[in-house]
Amino acid sequence: MGVGWRLAMETALYGGDGFFVRESEGPADHFRTSVHASPLFAGALARVVERVDEALGRPRAFDLVDVGAGRGELITALLASLPGRLAGRINPVAVERAPRPAGLDPAVRWRRDVPAEITGMLIATEWLDNVPLDVVETDEHGRLRKVLVDRVTGTETLGAAADPADLFWTSRWWPGPGRIEVGWPRDAAWAEAVASVRRGVALCVDYGHVKADRPVLGTLTGYRQGRQVSPVPDGSCDVTAHVAIDAAACAAGTPHRMVRQREALRALGVDGSRPSLELARTDPGGYLRALSNAGAAAELTDPDGLGSHWWLCHTIGLGERGTMLW
Template sequence: MRDALYGPTGFFTSDATGPAGHFRTSVHASPLFAGALHRLVSRLDAALRHPPRFDVVDVGAGRGELLTALHPLLAESLGSRARLTAVELASRPPGLNPEIAWRPDVPDGVVGLLLGTEWLDNVPLDVAETDREGRARRVLVDPVTGAESLGAPVDAADAFWLARWWPLRSPGDRAEIGWPRDVAWADAVSAVRRGCALAIDYGHLRGDRPPHGTLTGFRAGRQVVPVPDGGCDVTAHVAVDAVATGVGRPYVLLRQRAALQALGVSGARPPLDQAGTDPGGYLRALSRAGAAAELTDAAGLGSHWWLLHGVGIDPPLSDVPGHP
């Protein structure tokens, strides 16, 4: 999985179109998403008492789409205090705003907001399956054909994580062993000196794990067999409760629908009588409502999880109903 995504010919490092050419995320769906994050930044800036430098660090930045959308908003509200950094293993895309820094690792000493938007689902992991004797064994995959077989039993670290977070109960049950994601997120959060770390991703909780796992592939907008040959995205949902607990800090866990609504994104249609008095405004409001509805759709993007950790401040959105 690591080679298929991030190797020399990996999906994320060698495809010039980037993720946007293959699947639609909240970042690509509507500028309303960036607007909501900008309102979160404004709240954080006030909570931090307007520091002389406010960092916005986007981990797994794709081709810099989110920071590009945030740049003019932050330039207006924060001015020269804003520092935007994209963290991505792919090469810096041509034409990216020069005020957006580009680097392969998370910088230390972040004061502000660290983001991981649909990043953790692409942190490489192993898959385990229970054999007929009830042993959890690694699933091996041919990187060319995608043919699967069972390998050796999982090691002690894997077995410990599975027992706590994803118990395998019956022959044929599968689990994605998520501790590499727990470690990756904990390391990222440790780079924040003051502010907030926010992970946004699709995922599940311990009481609702899918018995056969979620590993899949995407290419050109279509779901495909996850053959790890570099030709498609290879992704698996995130065990968000394990990731949250691994940081060792207070956290808030919300569905995107609730989080965006708390940040002013509503899919409510404008009043119909506006069409007669202000037809142009009505059409614009109707378009915004449609985009907001996509972002907050409980069966789609709205079902994504928002995991927020406060560092030196209380976790943002703590007062929003829905934290499990």
């Protein structure tokens, strides 16, 4: 008998031997994120951290919280990218349900939940897309019913009528009938994370869509060893769905800005343009390094790939000082 997708995802991703918690392998073995693509991404985020620090008046301690930290790749890269005058004041925290990875900088606190009070910056890169959610679908009578899934085969069936909470969310955020990924659990998770920031910034970087562009058939899918696969919730693959990013933004209830990653990174100096051939003549080694960086920047800003990700940025207690982060 099938179960709802939210329960199936929770077990498959975070259960006893779930995809994200087993120690034998990590997410980077199965899919490529901006963090894994190039150190240019962490470098750009480090520049945002510096600007947040300046807007806060350079506090004695700056909380840098990485939610959905994987195996600590981003927090490690950020610590290496920050200038010494700031690095010494950083309180680095990684939030992840997997065990602490071996070899991680001992200065990084590893915990399962977001700290209750943050002064600094919270960053969540490709976290919300893995927050479990339910799926509902319109039946032949026009009623929304919960989609059930077999956790071994991935076979789907239609179950009971959608819950009132699901109906409320879909009526506001998902126009029209069809297959709907009910995003209120993501909204709640993001609102709670943002609420933990007393002063500073909360930044979500993820793939998603807005109300005008919701996909009729949804986006639920799986990834295994670098390939897109059927989202069978047996723990063997990542199970993910795009984020209703506008709904998450609204749920947090604080001033925010939404831009595509391509725009944000370009504003932070990540440019995929090829270096001048003149540089090849005067500094061949420098030209090769610049060419390599241009290739990495092009991947990060590709409008059909990583560059289409959303950056959702909330500023808390910064006033006008928080308006020019990039």
